[in-house]
Amino acid sequence: MTEITTTEMMTVAASRMLRNGTVCFVGIGLPSTAANLARLTHAPEAVLIYESGPIGAKPDVLPLSIGDGDLATTADTVVSTPEIFRYWLQGGRIDVGFLGTAQIDRFANLNTTVIGPYDKPKARLPGAGGAPEIAAQAGETIIVVNHDKRVFVETLDFITTAGFLDGGEARARAGFPGKGPTAVITNLCILKPDPVTRELTVASLHPGTTRAQVQAATGWDIRFANDVATTEAPSEREISVLRDLLKRTGEAHGAA
Amino acid sequence: MAKICSLSEAISEHLHDGDTVAMEGFTHLIPVAAGHEVVRQKRRDLTLVRMTPDLVYDQLIGMGCARKVVFGWGGNPGVGSLHRFRDAVENGWPNRLEIEEYSHAGMSNAYVAGASNLPFAVLRAYTGTDIARYNDRIKTIHCPFTGEELAAIPSIRPDVTVIHAQKGDRKGNVLIWGIVGVQKEAVLAARRAIVTVEEIVDDLEAPPNACVLPHWTVSAVCAVPGGAFPSYAQDYYERDNRFYLDWDDVSRDRQRFLDWTRRHVLETKDWAEFRRVLAGTAKTGVTS
Numbered sequence: 001m002t003e004i005t006t007t008e009m010m011t012v013a014a015s016r017m018l019r020n021g022t023v024c025f026v027g028i029g030l031p032s033t034a035a036n037l038a039r040l041t042h043a044p045e046a047v048l049i050y051e052s053g054p055i056g057a058k059p060d061v062l063p064l065s066i067g068d069g070d071l072a073t074t075a076d077t078v079v080s081t082p083e084i085f086r087y088w089l090q091g092g093r094i095d096v097g098f099l100g101t102a103q104i105d106r107f108a109n110l111n112t113t114v115i116g117p118y119d120k121p122k123a124r125l126p127g128a129g130g131a132p133e134i135a136a137q138a139g140e141t142i143i144v145v146n147h148d149k150r151v152f153v154e155t156l157d158f159i160t161t162a163g164f165l166d167g168g169e170a171r172a173r174a175g176f177p178g179k180g181p182t183a184v185i186t187n188l189c190i191l192k193p194d195p196v197t198r199e200l201t202v203a204s205l206h207p208g209t210t211r212a213q214v215q216a217a218t219g220w221d222i223r224f225a226n227d228v229a230t231t232e233a234p235s236e237r238e239i240s241v242l243r244d245l246l247k248r249t250g251e252a253h254g255a256a
Numbered sequence: 257m258a259k260i261c262s263l264s265e266a267i268s269e270h271l272h273d274g275d276t277v278a279m280e281g282f283t284h285l286i287p288v289a290a291g292h293e294v295v296r297q298k299r300r301d302l303t304l305v306r307m308t309p310d311l312v313y314d315q316l317i318g319m320g321c322a323r324k325v326v327f328g329w330g331g332n333p334g335v336g337s338l339h340r341f342r343d344a345v346e347n348g349w350p351n352r353l354e355i356e357e358y359s360h361a362g363m364s365n366a367y368v369a370g371a372s373n374l375p376f377a378v379l380r381a382y383t384g385t386d387i388a389r390y391n392d393r394i395k396t397i398h399c400p401f402t403g404e405e406l407a408a409i410p411s412i413r414p415d416v417t418v419i420h421a422q423k424g425d426r427k428g429n430v431l432i433w434g435i436v437g438v439q440k441e442a443v444l445a446a447r448r449a450i451v452t453v454e455e456i457v458d459d460l461e462a463p464p465n466a467c468v469l470p471h472w473t474v475s476a477v478c479a480v481p482g483g484a485f486p487s488y489a490q491d492y493y494e495r496d497n498r499f500y501l502d503w504d505d506v507s508r509d510r511q512r513f514l515d516w517t518r519r520h521v522l523e524t525k526d527w528a529e530f531r532r533v534l535a536g537t538a539k540t541g542v543t544s
Contacts, residue, residue, distance in 0.1 A: 028334070051360055052282045052435045064497060065333035067283030067435045069490050081282055081307065081437045082364040089361070090380055109384075113357075118390050124345040126331035126338075128359035129308075132385050162384030174384050175405075253497050 004234055006187035007146075009206045011037060011242060012234040014098075014144045014185040022095040023047040025134050028066045030144040031098035033245075034185075036062060040241050049088060051130040053078045061252040062245065085130070089137050092177060097138030099131055101145050101161070103153050106199050106220050107170075108143065108163030108181035110135070111156040118158060131161040140182040147186035153219040164198035171198070188214050190231060194223070204229040258428025258451075258471040263483075264526065266450045266476035267293045275415040278305040278367075278446065279312055282437030283333050284490065287420040288312050289483035289527040290452050295319050296521060305412055307363040307438055308333070311486070311503055314340040315521070317353060318513050324354035326412070328363040335500050339507040349510065356391060362409050367438045369411035370445025381407045417446035420484045421469075422492065423460055424453040428471035431460040434490030436467050443469055452480040454492050480527050 014034035018024055020043040026035045032050075036059065039046050048057045052067035056076030063071050072078045079088075088094065102125050103111040112131060116122030135141045141163075145151055163181045164171045171180050183203075184191040190204040202214055202224045215222050234242075259266075271277060271294060279287050291312035294302075301323045304313055309330040316322050318340030330341050344353035358366070361381050369377035378397065388394040388407070397408045419439045421432040430451050432439060443449040451469070456479045462468050471477075482489075486499035506516045519537070524530040 052284070052437065054435070065283040065495070067333075067437070069284065069434065069488055069494065072284075072434045072490060078435060080364075080440065081360065082368045082441055085361040085364050086368070086379075113386070118386075121346055124337075124342045127327065127329045127357055128385075128387060129329035130360040132359045132387065133361040133379075133381050136383060137380065158390075159384065159386045165384050171384075176383065177380070 001236055001239060004239060006206065008239060008242060009231070009234060010144065010185055010187040012238045013190060013206070013231055014142065015041065015238070017142050017183055017185065018043050018046055018096060018098070021045045023049065023093060024096045024098055025049050025051070025089060025094045025130075025138055027099045027131070027134075028063065029100050031100050033062055034144055035098050036245060037238070037242050040245065041238055049084065049094065051081065051084055053081055053084055055079060055088065061249040064253050085133060089133055092137070094134070094138040095140070097134035097141040097178070099134060099141060099143050099161070101143060101151075103151055103156055104143065104145060104184065105153060105156050107165060107167045108184060108193065108200055109156055109159045109165065110143070110161040110163065111158050113158040113160045115157055128160050135161045135163065135180070136176045136178060138178045140179050143181055143184045145184065145186060147188040147214065147217040149217055149219050152217065164193060167198040168196070188217060192225075199223060201225050202228055204231045206231045207233050258474040258477045260424070260426070260428055260456065260477050263289060263293050263452060263478040263480055264297070266478050267297055270448045270450055270475050271299060271416050271418070273299055274301045276303040276305060276413075277416050277418065278412065278414040278442045279418045280306060280437060280439050280442040281420060281484070281487065282308060282435055284435040284437065284488060285420045285432065285439070285484045286310065286312060286487035287418045287452055287483065288485060288487065289480045290418045290420070290450060291316060292521050292527065292530060294321060295517065305414055307360055309338065309341065311338070311500070314338040314503075314507055315517060317341050317344050318350065318507065319517060320350040322353060323351075324356065326356045326358075328358050328360045332500055332504060334497070335504050339504070340513060343510070356393065357387065358391070358394070358409060359387065362394075362407070363412070364438050364441070366409050366412040367441035367445050370413045371441045374411055376408045376410050378406050378408050412442075412445055414442065414446040416448040416450060417442040418450045419443060420452045420480075420489070422454050422489060424451065424456045424477040424479070425460050426456060426458065428474055428477040429460060430469040430474060430477060431462045432467050432469070440467055440469065443473060448475040449473065450476045450478070452478045452483040454481055454483070454489055455479060482531060483527060485531070
């Protein structure tokens with residue numbers, strides 16, 4: 001087995017968060033890779049829901065877009081987008097929301113809207129998509145994102161998707177149906193919200209990662225748990241299933 | 257009552273300067289041929305509504321057809337940014353572009369409200385986010401029964417909705433399957449609707465519960481085979497991922513975008529000629 005990359009470590013760590021049998025609302029990109037890896041390894045009964053309409057999608061290759069045909073043809077059923085958001089998400093049937101983001105702050109609020117002032121942005125990002133309501137209404141949210149100082153920022157220019165807001169009991173007071181972010185998985189570590197302050201705290205470092213690396217890639221003084229663990233390295237099976245999946249995907253999409 | 261006609265006739269008759277236009281399709285069945293025809297006919301001052309603006313709206317914005325965009329997520333799916341959209345929002349090129357943004361839950365609920373002939377949609381959304389802070393059409397209301405705080409947003413009522421579907425029949429009934437997104441709601445919310453289809457058949461052979469738009473809900477049905485390219489049409493053709501990647505290059509630069517659009521859209525007479533020209537430029541590896 002060739003050396004495991006940090007991206008592979010991130011994907012495997014994220015996939016392990018998805019328990020077998022749970023109903024998961026999947027974002028495109030890294031979350032979708034992790035969710036499908038989970039389905040192909042320890043969680044064969046996980047139900048993957050994509051916002052374009054497929055429920056119980058079992059794609060053989062990873063979708064490039066949120067509405068690829070393979071999601072529809074392998075799903076238990078395909079419903080309309082209003083139905084996904086009204087009956088399935090708002091209806092309270094989603095256990096886990098699996099999301100990516102452009103930026104995140106210490107309380108796991110997310111920005112995918114704009115860098116700089118809203119009316120005169122330095123960079124206009126795609127916008128909300130499904131994320132705000134997924135993060136509000138799924139039983140819990142797991143975020144998968146690359147660890148970088150431009151991503152882990154002190155202050156967001158725009159809160160697209162609420163995590164723990166100002167921390168503490170702020171989220172509980174806001175009355176969201178879901179309990180919010182339970183883990184943030186990066187290429188360096190696993191962060192979890194402090195049970196009282198809700199500030200993201202490093203719970204586990206991936207093998208070979210140092211505290212200094214994590215601090216250098218974070219835009220605020222990052223906190224570490226008292227008993228920081230070392231993330232279990234990917235097993236041979238996890239890595240071979242992941243690499244096969246990515247290989248199949250590249251071949252199917254013309255490896256453009 | 258649906259009229260079976262050419263795409264150019266349908267756009268000319270039903271889609272006018274200043275209209276509020278929804279061209280829907282959630283990565284599947286995107287009405288790209290219809291978007292090109294709007295560019296060709298040089299419509300101006302449009303309010304473009306779409307849950308997920310992608311390449312079609314990038315082209316319309318870059319060619320100066322749009323005054324405003326109402327949306328939930330604007331990007332090149334699987335690739336990255338929409339450069340023309342960004343240039344308009346960040347730099348006002350080719351004209352200032354007003355934006356009104358929601359989320360997918362918001363947009364899809366607003367279409368349902370429009371199709372239901374209601375003035376607004378009610379949903380649990382936007383709490384704790386900045387979305388409502390920058391969009392004064394998102395309001396808070398209280399449930400009259402429980403007092404729960406909820407979001408209210410205006411329903412979407414397009415002047416014209418444009419979609420692409422797999423099949424129409426000779427009366428103009430339309431059958432659509434696979435990922436159907438918000439297309440049915442968008443058609444029923446609109447005053448007029450234009451549908452391009454892969455083929456026109458004698459009998460749709462639609463099973464009960466299939467997504468059928470009866471001919472009396474549609475203004476025009478136009479046979480445009482391949483009309484959703486470079487997106488896909490379930491059971492007809494696959495997504496052309498190469499085009500989406502190439503678009504990232506073509507659209508990044510203003511002049512290159514204008515040259516591409518002139519050569520491929522303005523100087524072609526219809527979709528079939530566009531596909532022939534594109535096949536030629538793609539073969540030489542010169543997409544502009």
